Amino acid sequence: MYKRLFPSIRNYTTSKSTVDPNEIEHFRHVADEWWNKNGRLRGLHTFNNVRIPFIQNRLIKIGVLRPHERITTSSQDFSILDVGCGGGILTEGLSRLGYNVTGLDPNSELIDVAKFHVKDENLPQLQYECSTIEEFGVTNSEKYNVVVSSETIEHVTEKEEFLKSSIQCLKPGGSLFITTINKTWLGRFSAIDLWENVFKCVPKGTHEYDKFIGLNDLIEMLSKEKCTTIFTSGLFYNPYLNKWYSTKNKYFSYALHAIKVC
Numbered sequence: 001m002y003k004r005l006f007p008s009i010r011n012y013t014t015s016k017s018t019v020d021p022n023e024i025e026h027f028r029h030v031a032d033e034w035w036n037k038n039g040r041l042r043g044l045h046t047f048n049n050v051r052i053p054f055i056q057n058r059l060i061k062i063g064v065l066r067p068h069e070r071i072t073t074s075s076q077d078f079s080i081l082d083v084g085c086g087g088g089i090l091t092e093g094l095s096r097l098g099y100n101v102t103g104l105d106p107n108s109e110l111i112d113v114a115k116f117h118v119k120d121e122n123l124p125q126l127q128y129e130c131s132t133i134e135e136f137g138v139t140n141s142e143k144y145n146v147v148v149s150s151e152t153i154e155h156v157t158e159k160e161e162f163l164k165s166s167i168q169c170l171k172p173g174g175s176l177f178i179t180t181i182n183k184t185w186l187g188r189f190s191a192i193d194l195w196e197n198v199f200k201c202v203p204k205g206t207h208e209y210d211k212f213i214g215l216n217d218l219i220e221m222l223s224k225e226k227c228t229t230i231f232t233s234g235l236f237y238n239p240y241l242n243k244w245y246s247t248k249n250k251y252f253s254y255a256l257h258a259i260k261v262c
């Protein structure tokens with residue numbers, strides 16, 4: 001009955017699934033607002049101003065991209081996987097810079113929103129897949145130069161499995177980028193009290209403190225999967241100005257760059 005009413009909810013209740021069906025149901029309710037830049041997801045839109053340069057600058061820093069490739073089309077064999085892409089705000093932003101990007105999300109309604117947003121455009125470098133990362137990883141092992149997962153791990157159950165499958169998709173030596181809210185009282189205060197309850201710039205009930213992950217715990221989980229963290233930065237979102245900042249303070253939110261050991 002439940003699945004008939006909510007067709008976007010598949011059977012994600014198997015023991016190793018990283019998907020919490022409540023999350024699928026929660027994001028269904030905001031699917032229609034995904035591309036409203038002044039709506040309740042406005043923070044994800046302005047986040048591109050900070051997270052895309054973060055990814056590009058780090059790839060330039062480690063010599064994977066040359067500075068002049070920052071904006072022009074990258075070579076055909078350079079590909080990015082965006083895990084938990086939602087309606088495609090980051091995925092599309094990256095593809096518009098010329099990169100080959102695949103956006104992956106288990107929520108079929110969000111994948112439909114992402115596809116619909118580019119339906120009249122010719123963007124052959126942009127693809128979307130509706131799947132869990134654990135299913136996708138099996139057939140896409142060591143395929144991507146870069147795996148990105150932004151504002152997603154805080155919605156995932158079985159975080160080790162999620163990281164393991166994401167890393168499985170990376171080529172040896174490839175880069176993993178993660179952004180998330182820190183599991184600190186400042187992380188909870190900003191994301192739940194300020195964003196959700198005071199400024200209402202995030203739908204109420206989006207975040208659960210227990211599902212947040214601390215920076216050191218994430219670094220440790222990654223090292224167990226043979227992924228070495230080489231850089232971290234703090235992130236701060238000012239909901240009043242709808243503006244993101246890279247900061248030294250990592251207690252609110254953070255961005256991480258790790259490399260899969262060869």
Ligand SMILES: C[S@@+](CC[C@H](N)C(=O)[O-])C[C@H]1O[C@@H](n2cnc3c(N)ncnc32)[C@H](O)[C@@H]1O
Pocket residue numbers: 018019020023024027044083084085086087088089090104105106107110132133149150151152155156157162
């Ligand atoms: C806050 S949205 C972020 C969307 C996108 N990454 C962005 O920043 O614009 C969180 C996304 O995580 C996805 N998600 C939840 N659990 C997931 C899982 N286990 N694996 C992959 N994605 C998941 C949701 O469907 C949703 O699209």
